[in-house]
Structure formats: C-alpha cells, structure tokens
Amino acid sequence: MIYKRSSQLFAEAEKVIPGGVNSPVRAFKAVGGTPIFVKSAKGAYLYDEDGNKLIDYINSWGPMVLGHAYEPVVDAVIEKAKLGTSFGMPTELETEIAALAVSMVPNIDKIRFVNSGTEACMSAIRLARGFTKRDKIIKFAGCYHGHSDSFLIQAGSGAVTFGSPNSPGVTEGTAKDTLLAQYNDLENVKTLIEANKGEIAAIIIEAVAGNMGCIPPQKGFLEGLRELCTANGILLIFDEVMTGFRLAKGGVQELFNINADIVTFGKVIGGGLPVGAFAAREEIMNYLAPLGPVYQAGTLSGNPLAMAAGLAMLQSLNNDAGIFTRLEEKTAYLAAGIDKVLKANNVVFTINRVGSMISVHFDANPVTDFQTAAKGDNETFKKFFHGLLNEGVYIAPSAYETWFITDALTYEDLDFTINAIDKVSKTF
Numbered sequence: 386m387i388y389k390r391s392s393q394l395f396a397e398a399e400k401v402i403p404g405g406v407n408s409p410v411r412a413f414k415a416v417g418g419t420p421i422f423v424k425s426a427k428g429a430y431l432y433d434e435d436g437n438k439l440i441d442y443i444n445s446w447g448p449m450v451l452g453h454a455y456e457p458v459v460d461a462v463i464e465k466a467k468l469g470t471s472f473g474m475p476t477e478l479e480t481e482i483a484a485l486a487v488s489m490v491p492n493i494d495k496i497r498f499v500n501s502g503t504e505a506c507m508s509a510i511r512l513a514r515g516f517t518k519r520d521k522i523i524k525f526a527g528c529y530h531g532h533s534d535s536f537l538i539q540a541g542s543g544a545v546t547f548g549s550p551n552s553p554g555v556t557e558g559t560a561k562d563t564l565l566a567q568y569n570d571l572e573n574v575k576t577l578i579e580a581n582k583g584e585i586a587a588i589i590i591e592a593v594a595g596n597m598g599c600i601p602p603q604k605g606f607l608e609g610l611r612e613l614c615t616a617n618g619i620l621l622i623f624d625e626v627m628t629g630f631r632l633a634k635g636g637v638q639e640l641f642n643i644n645a646d647i648v649t650f651g652k653v654i655g656g657g658l659p660v661g662a663f664a665a666r667e668e669i670m671n672y673l674a675p676l677g678p679v680y681q682a683g684t685l686s687g688n689p690l691a692m693a694a695g696l697a698m699l700q701s702l703n704n705d706a707g708i709f710t711r712l713e714e715k716t717a718y719l720a721a722g723i724d725k726v727l728k729a730n731n732v733v734f735t736i737n738r739v740g741s742m743i744s745v746h747f748d749a750n751p752v753t754d755f756q757t758a759a760k761g762d763n764e765t766f767k768k769f770f771h772g773l774l775n776e777g778v779y780i781a782p783s784a785y786e787t788w789f790i791t792d793a794l795t796y797e798d799l800d801f802t803i804n805a806i807d808k809v810s811k812t813f
C-alpha cells in the first residue's frame with residue numbers, strides 16, 4: 386500500500402504539533418514508519434488520505450462498538466448542533482442520558498459527565514479521597530487510568546510504549562500517595578493494605594485490563610479485592626472506560642457480578658465524542674459540589690452534542706438484545722481463526738480475550754500481569770503490525786494495546802483478517 390500523502394501530512398504536522406500527533410501512540414514510534422492520516426470512516430472501515438481502505442480493529446480506541454459514522458449517533462449530533470453547541474446551562478438531555486446509564490449499569494444511583502476518561506478517573510480519586518478522608522490509592526502496574534498525575538506511576542498504554550511509565554513532571558509528593566500492586570496478585574494487595582492501615586482511600590483497577598494488551602482477572606481476584614476493600618473501608622473503583630457498555634450492558638460489574646463503589650466511564654458512553662463519566666451510589670455521589678465539599682466542574686461537561694451522541698449510542702445498545710452476544714461470537718471466531726493460523730505457522734504466541742477485547746502476545750507463557758505482558762517479542766509484533774497494514778488490516782501500533790471489535794465487522798471481514806494473518810505470519 387502507498388502512504389505517500391500520509392507521510393507528507395505527517396511531516397507538516399511535525400512542524401507544529403509535538404511529534405506530529407495529539408496523543409503519543411498515534412505516532413507509530415513503537416513500530417516504526419509514519420502514521421496514517423484518516424480521511425473518513427464508515428462501519429468497520431477506515432479510508433485514508435492516500436485512498437487506501439483498511440479494516441479497523443482500533444475503532445477510535447474503543448468507542449465505535451457499533452461501527453464508524455453510526456447513523457443514529459451522527460443524526461443525533463447533526464440535529465442537536467442546529468440548536469446550539471454549548472450553553473453551560475442544564476439541559477433535559479443530560480438527565481435523559483444519566484437516567485439511561487443508571488438503569489443499564491448495576492449498583493449506581495447517580496452519574497456525573499465530564500469530557501474524557503482521564504477526567505473521570507481523576508475526579509473519582511478525588512471523590513474517594515474526600516469521602517474516606519484518606520490520601521493514598523492503590524493502582525496496578527500496567528493499568529492506565531488516563532494521564533493525570535496520580536496515575537502515571539507504572540502506567541500502561543502509551544506511557545509504557547514510550548518508556549515513561551513514570552512520567553517526569555509528576556512530583557514525588559504526588560507519587561508517594563500512589564501505591565503500586567501487581568495485577569492478579571491478591572497477596573501483594575493485602576501486604577500493601579497491612580503496611581498502610583487506615584490510609585488507603587481507594588483501589589482503582591481496570592477490572593478487565595486493556596492497556597497492557599488484554600488481561601483478564603483470574604478467578605477470585607476481583608472477589609478478593611472486593612472483600613479486602615469492604616473489610617478495610619477502602620473504596621473499590623472499577624475503571625470501565627474501556628469495558629463499560631462494551632463487555633456487557635452493565636460492564637464488568639454485570640459480567641462478573643461484583644459491585645464496585647465507584648465506576649468510571651469513557652469511550653463508548655460518548656459515542657465517539659469527548660465524554661467521560663463517573664458514577665456511584667447516592668451516598669458517595671452526594672459528596673460532590675454543589676451538594677458536598679468535593680469540587681469538580683467543567684465548562685463543556687454535559688455538552689449537548691456529546692450527550693446527544695452518547696444517548697443515541699446507549700439507546701442503540703440498550704434496545705439491541707443480541708448485541709453483546711454478537712460481539713462475543715465474532716471475537717471468538719476471530720480468536721479461533723488467529724489461533725489456528727499462528728499454530729499452523731509455528732508462531733509462539735498467546736491470545737487473551739474477554740468479550741470483544743482481544744490481544745495477541747508474542748510469547749508462549751500465560752500473560753497475566755504487566756511483567757508477563759512485557760515479555761512479548763516486540764520485533765515479531767512490528768513485523769505483524771506492518772504486515773497486516775500492508776494487507777489492509779489496521780491494529781494498534783503497539784504491543785501493549787487491545788483490539789476493539791466492532792459489530793460492523795462481517796464474517797467476511799474476519800475471514801479476510803485471518804487470511805492476512807496467515808500470510809503475514811509465514812514471513813516471520
């Protein structure tokens with residue numbers, strides 16, 4: 386495939402945007418080459434500035450669970466835009482989407498909308514600290530909760546792709562309040578709690594991890610965290626920015642039947658517009674201003690275009706009884722196909738999958754935490770990425786990312802992808 390115009394556009398972008406991109410992983414630094422500039426997208430496909438068509442397995446890093454330019458979302462945004470794009474005043478629409486979200490997700494009474502997943506997680510932590518009157522939090526190595534200071538401690542996703550899991554610019558004072566645990570290691574969490582008795586406000590976790598590739602929680606891990614939190618007056622925060630409205634209507638809480646105390650959202654909840662949200666039971670949410678003392682605000686929070694997109698998306702998911710089964714079946718089909726061709730080509734690999742989140746790790750051992758995820762063979766990943774790109778299949782340009790399957794993918798698309806993987810893996 387030819388990426389001439391994309392390369393030219395990237396060179397122009399580099400002059401005026403740091404690294405040519407507004408979010409680091411987009412720059413292809415981990416895999417080499419220059420990023421692809423998108424012109425448009427529809428359903429499961431991206432169309433780039435050089436006229437190439439690509440099957441998209443990133444889907445804007447998650448939001449496009451029903452495909453690009455999904456008509457109900459696009460129509461809702463167009464209609465709302467004609468009525469004004471921002472007011473900084475309450476609208477009925479905000480209550481509508483809040484009520485629908487609260488009805489779909491277990492164990493939440495109230496929800497507040499913000500503009501990104503980062504804001505949602507940052508605000509959730511502040512709320513947890515205000516509510517418990519404690520300072521420290523526990524996060525897990527390789528989990529990513531956005532780029533706010535408290536979370537850039539052994540963070541996953543772009544932070545680890547670029548070798549800065551602990552970013553300069555985060556003060557020691559902030560870093561010391563973030564305790565680090567290993568994913569799927571309950572004993573490790575117990576030890577941290579013992580060593581910091583009465584000081585931990587919250588444990589925040591991607592209950593299905595997606596920022597070190599996809600890593601499922603092992604049996605008993607989330608249950609154990611729930612028990613530890615309850616026993617020690619710690620709030621359990623599920624970061625469902627990736628998993629919310631993707632793995633099930635009610636996210637991981639529903640999928641594994643475990644209650645979190647605070648849940649954060651992003652991606653799907655905004656239908657592709659900049660939206661995040663955090664939610665909890667009433668007692669906790671009432672700690673927020675203007676009812677309570679914990680301050681949190683936003684000029685564009687609850688923006689009508691964003692809320693219209695989010696509402697159309699949630700309504701579509703809520704009204705489609707088969708959606709999560711279809712996503713599961715399509716992703717299982719893809720996983721089985723990849724497994725078959727990689728084995729046939731003697732590739733060393735592990736596939737991790739939960740619902741429509743899947744990742745291929747180029748290592749034979751089970752991938753259960755950040756350390757095992759980091760063992761993947763990056764040189765093979767690079768060949769895999771560029772080989773697939775050449776075949777017209779776009780996966781994330783980093784081994785530390787998950788693929789997000791969209792319902793817009795047909796079985797022909799999946800077969801095309803499996804054949805492409807077969808072809809590419811013969812060249813390893």
Ligand code: PMP
Pocket residue numbers: 446501502503504506529530531532542591595596624625626627651652661
């Ligand atoms: N939490 C998780 C689990 C995420 O995957 C992400 C983004 N990939 C975030 C938080 C941050 O969201 P945003 O990029 O919208 O700030």
